[in-house]
Amino acid sequence: MLLSKKFYERDPAIVAMDLLGCVFVKKEKEILKGRIVETEAYYGLSDPASRARKGKIGEIMWEDAGRAFIYMVHGNWLFNITTMPKGNPSGVLIRAVEPLNGVSIMKKRRKVDDIRALTSGPGKFTQAFGIDKSYNGIRIYTKSSPIFITEGEKKFDIVKSKRIGVKKDLPIPLRFYIKGNRFVSKA
DNA sequence: CGCCAGATTGACT
DNA sequence: GTCAATCTGGCGG
Numbered sequence: 001m002l003l004s005k006k007f008y009e010r011d012p013a014i015v016a017m018d019l020l021g022c023v024f025v026k027k028e029k030e031i032l033k034g035r036i037v038e039t040e041a042y043y044g045l046s047d048p049a050s051r052a053r054k055g056k057i058g059e060i061m062w063e064d065a066g067r068a069f070i071y072m073v074h075g076n077w078l079f080n081i082t083t084m085p086k087g088n089p090s091g092v093l094i095r096a097v098e099p100l101n102g103v104s105i106m107k108k109r110r111k112v113d114d115i116r117a118l119t120s121g122p123g124k125f126t127q128a129f130g131i132d133k134s135y136n137g138i139r140i141y142t143k144s145s146p147i148f149i150t151e152g153e154k155k156f157d158i159v160k161s162k163r164i165g166v167k168k169d170l171p172i173p174l175r176f177y178i179k180g181n182r183f184v185s186k187a
Numbered sequence: 188c189g190c191c192a193g194a195t196t197g198a199c200t
Numbered sequence: 201g202t203c204a205a206t207c208t209g210g211c212g213g
Contacts, residue, residue, distance in 0.1 A: 040194070049194065055209065074195040075206030093194060123195050133208095165194055185195095 001151045005141040008065035012041035012083040012090040017176050019081075021152040024097055026129050028146075030105060034097030034119055034129070035152060038177040038184045040163050042080070044089030048168035052089035057136075061089035066141040070133055076123025077132050081140065081149075095122045095164070095175070098183040105130075121185040156181070 003022065008015055016039040026032040044052040044061065051058040051071055060069040061082060069080040069091050080091040097119045099106055106118045106128035119125045126132070131147075140147045157180075160173035164186060177184045 042194075051194080057209075071194075072207055072209095073193050075208090076195050077207095078194060080194090095194085121195070163194070167193075 002143060003141060003149045003151065005064070005066045005139075008081060008083050008141065009085055010083060012043060012092050013174060013176075015081070015083045016041040016092045016174070017158055019092060019094075019149070020158060020176060020178055021154050021156060023100065023150045023152045024094065024129075024147075025150060026131070026147050028102075028105075028130070030102050032105065032129055033101035034099050034125070036094060036096075036149070037098050037181040038094075038096035038175070040093040040095055040176070041083075041174040042091050042093065043170075047170060049163065049166045049170070050089065058089070060137050061091055062087060063137070066139055068135050068138050068140055068147060070126075070131065070136040072133070074123075077126040078122045079126050079129075079131050093122060094125060096120050096177070096183050096185050097125055098181065099128070116182060120183045 019036050019039050022036050024034045042050050052061045064086040065083050067082045069082050071078050080093045082091045084090045099118050110128050119128045156178045159177050159179045161175045163169050163175045
């Protein structure tokens, strides 16, 4: 089942948890698929780590739910999905996936053979899937989109932790990952 | 216009 | 464990 716009119109922490186990799909010559194993939630003005008021690129966070919000940091593209109805800046960062389809393409793009190194981090994931700024702002809740997400199996435990690499973090756990999954960026 | 931060990665001691 | 390279946007740190 395709995840609808309504799915994303909720609190980013809820969406982040529900996205675990779902399947990220990108349509190219070959279909790329990855099971989402690690996410992080970001809020708007109340979140010191948020990009919501960082000028032009942050404007996407103020849009309606279910849009790609792509931001570069340290030379890496990071892929987010906007959450909450329009006017409530927030989003979910995809930090890691487990490769399911198109592994040979991912290996070529990442220039590594080790499958564990393919998508086990937010910058690695976007590189393997060929995601960059050109996808910023697109709606990902229709099958006609080059990127969309479908439901997956939910048989696993969820671990919560503080966000990774965030200098000014909130005092609550906003990172979620599948317990024991080897594609999570850090245990 | 130059400097610097930042939700990272990979190479190296 | 440490550290430098990487890109973009914001600000005058």
